[in-house]
Amino acid sequence: MATYNTSEFKSGMKIMQDGDPCTIVENEFVKPGKGQAFSRVKIKNLKTGRVVDRTFKSGESVEAADVMESELQYLYSDGEFWNFMDAETFEQIAADKTAVGDSYKWLKEQDLVTLTLWNGVPIAVTPPNFVTLTVTETDPGLKGDTASGGGKPATLETGAVVRVPLFIEIGESLKIDTRSGEYVSRAKD
Amino acid sequence: MPNYRSSLSCRDRLQRRAMMYSQIREFFARHDVLEVETPVFSQAGNTDPAISSVVADFSSEPVAQSSVNLSDNSAENLFNQSINKSDKRYAHSSPEFAMKRLLANGSGAIYQICKVFRKEECGRLHNPEFSMLEWYRPGLTYHQLMDEIAELLISLGLTAAVERISYAELFQLHLKLDVLNASVNDLKACAIENGLEVIGFDDDYDAWTSMLLANLIEPKLGADNPVFVFDYPVSQAALASVREIDNVAERFELYINGIEVANGYQELTDANAYRERFEQDNKKRILSGLPEINMDNRLLNDLSSGLPDSSGVALGLDRLLMILSGEKNIKEVMSFDFQNI
Numbered sequence: 001m002a003t004y005n006t007s008e009f010k011s012g013m014k015i016m017q018d019g020d021p022c023t024i025v026e027n028e029f030v031k032p033g034k035g036q037a038f039s040r041v042k043i044k045n046l047k048t049g050r051v052v053d054r055t056f057k058s059g060e061s062v063e064a065a066d067v068m069e070s071e072l073q074y075l076y077s078d079g080e081f082w083n084f085m086d087a088e089t090f091e092q093i094a095a096d097k098t099a100v101g102d103s104y105k106w107l108k109e110q111d112l113v114t115l116t117l118w119n120g121v122p123i124a125v126t127p128p129n130f131v132t133l134t135v136t137e138t139d140p141g142l143k144g145d146t147a148s149g150g151g152k153p154a155t156l157e158t159g160a161v162v163r164v165p166l167f168i169e170i171g172e173s174l175k176i177d178t179r180s181g182e183y184v185s186r187a188k189d
Numbered sequence: 190m191p192n193y194r195s196s197l198s199c200r201d202r203l204q205r206r207a208m209m210y211s212q213i214r215e216f217f218a219r220h221d222v223l224e225v226e227t228p229v230f231s232q233a234g235n236t237d238p239a240i241s242s243v244v245a246d247f248s249s250e251p252v253a254q255s256s257v258n259l260s261d262n263s264a265e266n267l268f269n270q271s272i273n274k275s276d277k278r279y280a281h282s283s284p285e286f287a288m289k290r291l292l293a294n295g296s297g298a299i300y301q302i303c304k305v306f307r308k309e310e311c312g313r314l315h316n317p318e319f320s321m322l323e324w325y326r327p328g329l330t331y332h333q334l335m336d337e338i339a340e341l342l343i344s345l346g347l348t349a350a351v352e353r354i355s356y357a358e359l360f361q362l363h364l365k366l367d368v369l370n371a372s373v374n375d376l377k378a379c380a381i382e383n384g385l386e387v388i389g390f391d392d393d394y395d396a397w398t399s400m401l402l403a404n405l406i407e408p409k410l411g412a413d414n415p416v417f418v419f420d421y422p423v424s425q426a427a428l429a430s431v432r433e434i435d436n437v438a439e440r441f442e443l444y445i446n447g448i449e450v451a452n453g454y455q456e457l458t459d460a461n462a463y464r465e466r467f468e469q470d471n472k473k474r475i476l477s478g479l480p481e482i483n484m485d486n487r488l489l490n491d492l493s494s495g496l497p498d499s500s501g502v503a504l505g506l507d508r509l510l511m512i513l514s515g516e517k518n519i520k521e522v523m524s525f526d527f528q529n530i
Contacts, residue, residue, distance in 0.1 A: 007309060028312060029315060031310055032403060033442070033449060034425060035239050035396070035399040036396035036399045036400070037239065037309070038396075038400060038403075040404065052386060054388060055385060055387045055388065057388065057389035057390050057396060058309075059389075060389035
């Protein structure tokens, strides 16, 4: 079993905490001139996304987590599993609902997304920061309206609902920021 | 010079340090404190279990057997044989022991600006090689020394006023904790109450108090004015004298903007007391699986007729310079940091 000592801690390192794979977001070395050294660490649970602060006495060891990220192409979903493919090896892998989480809203067939694998099993799916999706449903557009104003909800091809400006119409392609879930602009063809 | 991220030019940042050093030297000249220099490398090391000393190898390169005549007892050959021996020396983690030997030999008030070395200390506020200002004042109490440090800070233009609070009052004020009488369980409860998640501290009172101080109190310390925290738990006396009647160690630390800047003592004066502290340190080292460190017998010998009643302090100059120039990382005040040389 691989372990890391606190002196090896650095951001991006993958470790096991509370039985879950986690990543070190931030690590600060703290040492009083006279006294015990320790590491103040921000840790993100890769399954839940929860971030906690934890203080480790220097010299403590933690178990390494076998976590890797790979970029795969999204193929399709059967409602229970989401299927992805390595574009080079054509190897396919399926992620379940827990791993996909809220990311399902931004998964468009053929798009490249990042899968986080723990011991070879997908635990998280991260869509690209920006995706282009088509409007399938929204109230009729208002002529002459500019980007200002209150906006309206629009349903996109993946089922996601975002607020869009009033002039947007069904069938248009929109650029969406997946991190905030917000409309950015009309997609340039 | 490469890798400078700050907006300050190379010349500007070098000048800041040079200016601070010249102001410090002027200050001590006015106060009749003598600048001294002591060796970096010593045969004896610092026994403090929390400090890991750098070891330098001064052994001579191996000499071909035929060139050394073992039956020749001439002075020259004996000398050659003696320097062929292994000679590993500790780089000082502070110039404390050598300066105390000078004090015991009648130096009077002295100060030193020097580089010191500590293994495994690297971070936003740490560089394994850093600059220290250390000074000793025979005849001054540790509270009088705090006055003098305050004067120095004022003369550097850092502040107009310096505050003081005892270690016990500090924990009472921030954590409602009677820290000097607290059990390890009380300290754990306090950590939990304040939402801290802590790993590996076992039942070590000193580690818990250090951790509570650093996580919960330190960030707020010295935000308005620099503040001295004084009178530490006896178990954290280091080489400070203990005031039995209050059961505290006459030790102080200076904090500015949440950063620990200096550590000082009412100095122990008795050689036997030093020997006992060194022995305790080595016991703790063995318990934690750390190497034992040869205690400094030359220091103990020089102290055999006692150290004059003195106070002394060590102050981190890189951190002071960080604060003076508003930098957030110690790298920003160094010509080259440890990763970059």
